[in-house]
Amino acid sequence: MGKIIAIVNQKGGVGKTTTAVNLGAYLAYLGRQVLLVDIDPQANATSGIGIDHRNLEHGVYEALIGQKPIYEVIKHTLQEGYKVAPATIALAGAGIELVGMEDREFRLKRILQDIKDEYDYIIIDGPPSLGLLTVNSLVAADEVLIPIQSEYYALEGLSQLLETISLVQNNLKPELSIKGAVITMFDKRNRLSGSVMRELYQYFPNRVFRSVIPRSVRLAEAPSFGRSILHYDPKSSGGRAYERLAREIIDIERR
Numbered sequence: 001m002g003k004i005i006a007i008v009n010q011k012g013g014v015g016k017t018t019t020a021v022n023l024g025a026y027l028a029y030l031g032r033q034v035l036l037v038d039i040d041p042q043a044n045a046t047s048g049i050g051i052d053h054r055n056l057e058h059g060v061y062e063a064l065i066g067q068k069p070i071y072e073v074i075k076h077t078l079q080e081g082y083k084v085a086p087a088t089i090a091l092a093g094a095g096i097e098l099v100g101m102e103d104r105e106f107r108l109k110r111i112l113q114d115i116k117d118e119y120d121y122i123i124i125d126g127p128p129s130l131g132l133l134t135v136n137s138l139v140a141a142d143e144v145l146i147p148i149q150s151e152y153y154a155l156e157g158l159s160q161l162l163e164t165i166s167l168v169q170n171n172l173k174p175e176l177s178i179k180g181a182v183i184t185m186f187d188k189r190n191r192l193s194g195s196v197m198r199e200l201y202q203y204f205p206n207r208v209f210r211s212v213i214p215r216s217v218r219l220a221e222a223p224s225f226g227r228s229i230l231h232y233d234p235k236s237s238g239g240r241a242y243e244r245l246a247r248e249i250i251d252i253e254r255r
Helices: 016-027 045-048 060-064 089-099 104-113 132-140 160-173 191-201 217-227 239-252
Strands: 001-009 035-037 083-084 121-125 143-149 179-182
Touching: 001 016, 001 132, 016 035, 016 045, 016 083, 016 121, 016 143, 016 179, 016 217, 016 239, 035 045, 045 217, 060 089, 060 104, 089 104, 089 132, 104 132, 132 160, 143 160, 179 191, 179 239, 217 239
Parallel strands: 001 121, 001 143, 035 083, 035 121, 143 179
Antiparallel strands: none
16 A cells, blocks of 8 residues: 655745655655656646646646546656656646535545555645645645755744644544654755754654755756756765655655
8 A cells, every 4th residue: 555645835945846856756766656746736846857737638637626537647757666647737726626626625635545556655746835735635645744944934834834734634634644854955054054953853853854955956957857866966965865865764664
């Protein structure tokens, strides 16, 4: 039975999509079958893995509203064992359209149940907001991974996110758990980063990943070439960091 991980933070620019794309790539590199589900209307995960979302006829949106079965919208990537359920511009209106639908919070969960057994990991890249698409991500997921940028305002809004997760646990998905927080865009020259890390450990005792993702030019460049860092520059500091994170996640599963 596959594990569904939602990568969530309503704050934009924290490395959420970078983490979704590259963690998925390294989990596949380590021999796992991985599906990346892009339900962010900006479709950055889709384009970041080399698929032009502007030329797609169908994507996750059609599966969410019941027009297409999910397996019909899934695409192969350049990498063996790594597939994507892509986002298209149509997703932009989905938050509003879903409001009137029956079981609106459970749409994504329902479509992923049909294919869960085919993958070791399904990674959901949600939008940078706490709307209905994010709630769908949380309800569909077994676990939540929260990327947090190591900067002064990083923890602002974190309590709001944790409150949303708690509401989902209490009302829609009691078994949802927080896998942990991963620190992104870490700059060791910045003394501030250290104080943010200490504060994070108070928020998430025993649930801050040891693998820290550095601020990296190569990581920032890779999506414009439609490649994960594994295929762009695996020896870069960012590539090595995401490989460590993937290995850490696999190790946790083995315990």
